[in-house]
Amino acid sequence: MEIAGTIAFVTAAGNGIGEAISRSLAARGARVAVADLDAAAADRVARDISGIALAVDVADRAGLESALDGTTKRLGPIDILVNNAGVAIGGGVEASDDEWERSWQINLMSQVTATRHLLPQMIQRGSGYLVHTASAAGLLTNLGAAPYAVTKHAVVALAEWLSITHAHQGIRVSCLCPQFVSTNMLAEFLDFPGGRELVGDSAITPEAVGKAVADGIEQESFLILPHPEVAEYFRRKANDYERWLGGMRKLQAVMDAAAE
Ligand SMILES: NC(=O)c1ccc[n+]([C@@H]2O[C@H](COP(=O)([O-])OP(=O)(O)OC[C@H]3O[C@@H](n4cnc5c(N)ncnc54)[C@H](O)[C@@H]3O)[C@@H](O)[C@H]2O)c1
Numbered sequence: 001m002e003i004a005g006t007i008a009f010v011t012a013a014g015n016g017i018g019e020a021i022s023r024s025l026a027a028r029g030a031r032v033a034v035a036d037l038d039a040a041a042a043d044r045v046a047r048d049i050s051g052i053a054l055a056v057d058v059a060d061r062a063g064l065e066s067a068l069d070g071t072t073k074r075l076g077p078i079d080i081l082v083n084n085a086g087v088a089i090g091g092g093v094e095a096s097d098d099e100w101e102r103s104w105q106i107n108l109m110s111q112v113t114a115t116r117h118l119l120p121q122m123i124q125r126g127s128g129y130l131v132h133t134a135s136a137a138g139l140l141t142n143l144g145a146a147p148y149a150v151t152k153h154a155v156v157a158l159a160e161w162l163s164i165t166h167a168h169q170g171i172r173v174s175c176l177c178p179q180f181v182s183t184n185m186l187a188e189f190l191d192f193p194g195g196r197e198l199v200g201d202s203a204i205t206p207e208a209v210g211k212a213v214a215d216g217i218e219q220e221s222f223l224i225l226p227h228p229e230v231a232e233y234f235r236r237k238a239n240d241y242e243r244w245l246g247g248m249r250k251l252q253a254v255m256d257a258a259a260e
Pocket of ligand 1: 011012013014015016017018035036037038041056057058059084085086087088106133134135136177178179180181182183184185186
């Protein structure tokens with residue numbers, strides 16, 4: 001897909017990965033609607049890239065839909081929807097119902113809401129591009145964070161399903177699955193017990209992810225893996241699930257030991 005001349009809507013675009021995706025799309029000629037909970041952050045990015053800023057909490061369904069409609073009115077039909085907002089909530093099944101619900105609403109249901117709102121218009125025009133930010137945690141897992149791993153698996157499933165079902169109607173889908181990226185979210189994860197040991201020096205910059213997303217859209221790649229090694233981990237998981245689980249248990253033990 002040619003990015004130049006398109007209209008893009010990016011959630012959680014005021015910082016981190018969403019900001020980098022917005023900058024990368026704008027650099028390739030897209031007009032970008034920068035949607036974020038943090039209005040000042042959205043303004044800062046939008047000003048820099050001649051886009052528009054929208055203060056949106058993606059967990060607020062009506063607010064998200066009205067931001068999508070407002071963008072269409074101001075800029076024209078949205079060609080590229082980047083469902084990027086996510087929260088990393090740690091813990092196991094003992095995480096509270098509120099924490100599970102928040103993970104579910106922000107990580108998955110906001111993507112359902114925005115996609116459901118735009119898809120009919122995209123199908124009518126015979127073209128549209130959906131980018132779903134999942135995580136390597138959606139293909140593999142996230143040690144120490146069940147609500148995150150589970151909801152990110154759901155995002156991968158959603159993206160797959162949309163790609164299979166709507167490709168013949170001109171809808172293209174990419175699923176972004178990075179491992180560690182140097183953003184505020186990662187800074188918080190480093191403070192989890194054993195987080196620093198797990199991440200080591202493997203984190204990449206948000207700018208590298210922004211470039212990978214723009215390249216992925218241009219090449220119409222379903223899986224966007226800014227860390228190429230994730231493809232190999234995913235292959236190992238599929239090839240021998242039992243062995244993969246054994247390896248992950250060992251890694252969990254290393255994390256537990258580091259936390260003591
Ligand atoms: N950082 C990583 O290592 C990493 C790795 C894999 C996947 N991801 C995923 O990438 C996406 C972006 O992560 P990040 O690291 O850039 O995050 P981040 O925590 O740095 O936050 C980026 C922005 O999200 C906004 N935001 C938070 N909640 C929101 C909401 N309810 N509505 C609208 N905006 C909201 C914040 O205001 C902030 O500006 C997430 O879906 C995350 O799960 C991150």
